[in-house]
Amino acid sequence: MPTKKKADNPNSSAALEANKPRRQTQRQRISDRLKVVPSTRDQLSHDLGMPIQSVCPNVDALIRSGEIHEEGNRETSNGCAAAVLYPGPGNTNGSISGEHPHP
Numbered sequence: 001m002p003t004k005k006k007a008d009n010p011n012s013s014a015a016l017e018a019n020k021p022r023r024q025t026q027r028q029r030i031s032d033r034l035k036v037v038p039s040t041r042d043q044l045s046h047d048l049g050m051p052i053q054s055v056c057p058n059v060d061a062l063i064r065s066g067e068i069h070e071e072g073n074r075e076t077s078n079g080c081a082a083a084v085l086y087p088g089p090g091n092t093n094g095s096i097s098g099e100h101p102h103p
Contacts, residue, residue, distance in 0.1 A: 026054055034068055040085065041055050041083075041085070042076060042082060059085060068086060068087055068088070069088060069089060069091075070085055070090070071090060
């Protein structure tokens with residue numbers, strides 16, 4: 001018996017549409033926070049009280065849309081390097097832009 005793809009499942013499609021406003025709100029919160037202080041995904045999760053599992057896909061969507069970009073790395077509390085997120089589309093012409101001030 002063939003399994004249905006999620007896209008063909010009316011319950012899955014309905015859930016996607018039902019959650020659309022919430023996703024937009026989460027993305028707006030992330031975007032607004034980055035306008036105040038550039039942050040890593042982990043910092044956004046902590047500062048906004050959102051699970052990292054919600055932050056990461058929303059950040060990825062904001063990067064794809066050009067609303068935010070990654071630039072440089074910052075050391076995390078456990079010593080790993082994490083990409084720092086900034087508002088705006090970033091530098092797309094291949095040249096190196098100026099340093100952003102670190103908060």
